[in-house]
Amino acid sequence: MRSIAVLHLILVALLLLLPGCRSREQNTHDEETVVVGIPADISTLNPIFVQEVTEGEITELIYPMLVEAMFDTTVGVLRFRPSLAHSWEFRNSDRDIVFHLRPGVLWSDSLPVTARDVCFTYELYGDATIGSIRQSALDGLQRADDGSIDIRRSIEVPDDSTVIFHFRRAYAGQLFDAGLPIVPTHIFGSVPRSGLRTHPSNRKPVGAGPFALESWKPMQELVLVSNPLSRLPGPAVLKRLVLRILPDNLSRLQELKAGRIDLVGGLEPLDVAGIRSSAPSVNIVSISERQYFFVGWNNIDGTAYSASKGASVIPHSLFGSATVRRALTYAINRKEMLATLLGNWGKEATGPISPLFRWARNDTLTPWPYDPAMASKLLAAEGWIDRNGDGIREKGGRPFSFSLILPAGDQFYLDIANLVQRQLREVGVEAHIQPVDGSVFFPTLMEKKYDACVAGFEIPLQIQMDDFWNSDLRRYPFNIVSFRNRRVDGILASAKRTVHEVETGPLWKEFQAILHQEQPCTFLFWSSRLVGVNRRVQGAKIGVLGTLYHAWEWHTGKSTTQ
Amino acid sequence: MAAQIAKRLLVAILLVLGVVTIAFVLVHVLPGDAAAHLLSPSLSPEVLARLRAAYGLDKPFYVQYGLWLWSFVRGDLGFSFSQQRAVVDVLADAVPYTILLACTAIVLELLLGTLLALMAVRRQNGLVDKVVSLGGMVMYTLPTFWIAILLVSVFSYGLGLFPSAQAHSIGADRWGPFPYALDFVSHLILPALAIALPGSAGIARFLRTNLLKAYRQEYVLAAQSLGLSESRIFRSYAFPNAVLPVVTILGLEFGALLSGALVVETVFAWPGMGRLAVTAILARDYPLVLGCATISGIGVVGANLLADIVASIVDPRLHGEV
């Protein structure tokens, strides 16, 4: 018996001690390799089926696009530069765009990229049976009698190097919609449409961009290599770009600090101080003002609305009044929330129009200050008074009590909700926090089956307010706070009619002023996405267009872990 | 005997089918579906409807079930919406990690448990015995997630001996087979310990009781009076009889672990079946959910079946009572 015990002891000891002396030799960072840490694996490398941001950014490095977007931060507009198309003209009162393709652009299997590829790709984007989520890009093109997109009339291919887009009318996003990534006809042309989603080329792409895929180990890493055949604009400077999948936030942080990863997005504000002190070779870049958070007050009675399937639109008994909503905004300490939850990496928000759009933002507006005394006064003035001494205000027998829904599983929203609940309680308003499963959250909001919510939106790089603030609730279910204002409807209509974005500036300024007064929801803040970049990566243009923007220009200096 | 096994096998298959059906019903009865998380203003309801059609979500419930069952029987587990690849591939990536974690945990449990039990039995009611009993009881009742957190805090953040998350270090696949394996083991140790520690305490106490019981049996007394050596008695009579029920229990636990040890996987970001199942359910990716349910059903039911069969083979008293 004893010998067995001893044997066991030895075995167990070995088992436990052995890994401790694992080989710690790091893979010495190759020159000209950059490692990026991403939180989750992507699902496809076919731009038709792309659904998430990361896979979108990667496909744009691999596939050709007619034009390339850039964001002019001084003015705040999207501009477009030649990519696959070396020049283009507007014709027919700007309804048509004629693109001239750059000659000599080849797919990575050496076949030429032709205008036919562009037309075929858009056919796929618009195909209802395929179900690409980018279908809306074709909304401005010509339609057939039954309402579906008529590709033949919309995209004309006079010869191999010319593509003509025929839009129904001119609008601000034409170039954006024409700039989707293009896939090769010779690979996908012969595949039956229903089998496209499962085609192996979705995971072994043939592209023409500066990067090509070398290998993809699911759940582990993606390796991109420089594509020597690329002329858009040329092969990437880096030899390899490795995208390492690390679902755990803490390990991403540790690897960044240790110098084993060069770039990580989505850092926690609390960790920034730690990075600055223990890894000074890591720069923190913030991508700001693309996402805002708010506490949404359902301006109308949601139960009545959903019960009558949209027929009954009556003001909410609690949140129908703009004064009450303003009072609630006074009661929430947004500045402190920004400081606590985001470490001041962000900016207080006064409305849904991002400060990025300098031409449209209304700088005369300042956020309502945190003033709970004023909140109390306003609420009392509206008739909400605590008569029975239980700490909650009532009016006409109804207590100021409601449920506050938020997407489940996200600690950030939960923290916001907790702070909001606490602060509202101090002014006699009772909120019940109710997390709602992620897949059900937005449908619930769109069906208006809620009282108040904590939510956030990421904004596109061109102002699109129509969906969110138009009074026609049935047609625009994304107006989740059910805001109805005639003047705003007029502004939205005028803005839609104007072709040149910058001309709508005064309209948006007025729009923001109205929203500021009405406070349909309490805008909290614009958050910044924090990206940690090791100093050895040079030429990075991380900004509002993403982390991997212009990754082909990145080059490396010496590896530093000091 | 063989007929008994065949009958049990049939029942087992039906059980697995039952589990899978229940999982199917659950996922379909839940509000929201795989396309719901794509909602955004640029997606008109028509587009969403077409996407649903492309996924086959617009067909009535029983049609979907029938289609899925038909392809399942032919070995095709379907296509995962959230990962855009075949469910079999997704499972093939996660199952090895789960199996390895489960195996390591079970083996550690057995080793540690046996060790503790032996130490305790040697001097019955001595100090060691009391410490093991008491400590074992405490350990056995500690919540798994707390043990996991403590292990990470002490050994990873604190002492820096082991990595705190995931299954591989960066670039480990370029190190060569041996360092790769070592690196994997170093990532495996803490999660396996988090599962094994509470279990081993229970095993230790159980084994200790069984050993004491075994030593009181008549055949041991007979062997002793016949003059057989202590170690011979232990090896051939006491230990095998004592350890058999323990092995049965471990077998059942292995089956349960095959569903994925969710808590440990969450704390350690281990790429196993537990987290896969949760993300699949949250994304309403029903082919993947069903794939996970199949695997875990097979795991639990299979382990039960195997344990029963082994027990009935080894213990002649149970022959014919399967």
Add this chain to the structure above:
Amino acid sequence: MRSYEINDPARPTRRATATRLLSGSLLVLLIGASYLRADVIAASSISLILSPLSLILNLDLTPPVPFGRLLEYWIAALAWLSATMILLRAMVRRNTHRVQLQKGALSRIYSPAMERAKFIGGGLRAILLFAFVAAAAPFLALWDPGAQGSLQGTRLLPPMSRVSYVEFVPTQKTATDGAIAAKLAEVNNYLLNRSVKFSASQGQEGPIIPSVDGAQRVQRGERLLILGSDHLGRDLWSRIVYGTRISLGIALLAALGAVAAGAAVGLMAGIVGGITERLLMRLLDILFAIPPLFFILAVMAFLGTNILIMTTVLIALGWMTPARMVRTEVASLREKEFILSAKLFGVSTRRIILAHVLPNILPVLLTTFLLLFSNMVLAEATLSFLGLGVQPPTPSWGNVIGEATSYLHIAWWIGVFPGIALSSLIVAAHFAVKRGTEEYEF
């Protein structure tokens, strides 16, 4: 059964001395806590005495006494009083010799059965301690578990940090009827409407919201955050104390429900027998094989996560074990001679169950209940940890740890202390069970 205590001063047992010491020290702690929390304790006691008095005297109070919300303070006051008395008594007693006397035919059946499930003082007493903490939470906690203040400087404070607090009570105009009513209104107002804010530095606590009538009673001071604060700047000690209510309460209810449901099903299966029994057992097999996770996620998506639903889910997951155990016991019992003879005599099934079956399965049920209870504590904590159980701001030991997983590498106290509480309760439940076999020697 009555117990007689024999006081023999010549033989103080070691156990008695230990008990006296322990009680003595606990009493000292209690007195210390009473001093610290004199305001609240005094107010609660006065409210406890005066409220029923006001009903008897038919005093007219506006606003009327909100009994529902005062209940927790009354319970806390009663618990405090009982604890003091128990500890005093334990301290006084010098040794213990308990002799059990039996009376009546029923106890002749009960007592051998009960012998098989002897409860050890240690475990049960520990559970009672937790129950006391849950009942006296308003006194034991520093302030309410959601109390915050200025978030700057109060987030993630280490244990034993000092904070300054400001407590304000809005004075309310109430129409009262004499001195008693006035006093009652005053204490109730204090208990129910006081607010507290704290901060790491004095004067930074945050704005004091003026009440409708304007007048306030403000009190400032300093306190020690014994266990530090969490990521939103809330006192960890208060959250753990209030968390006891949730963890204990849910586990108790769930265990009771599961045992009741399981026993009912198992009883039915065992007594009816035949095909019903086999079907029920097969059903249990299938249910055992379902990964509980699916079920929990499904329910959560459908119905949300409030305490009632959680308890129901736990019952639904836990009833199978007692069902199996009860059925096994009943199955073995129904072949026994006394049952067969009772049947022969024509005794009705209901009487058989009540008089013969139930008493014999009672010990099994009790041990199952205690084990199930500890499992429920564990299950609730794990679910809350994963975010699928009790939702913040309601504190549960599990969700206190779960909310702070991203900060554990810089704030170890948030992970450690709730875990200690959790383990202690579970271990206590296990200790409270003793079967006559060698398996549980302790």
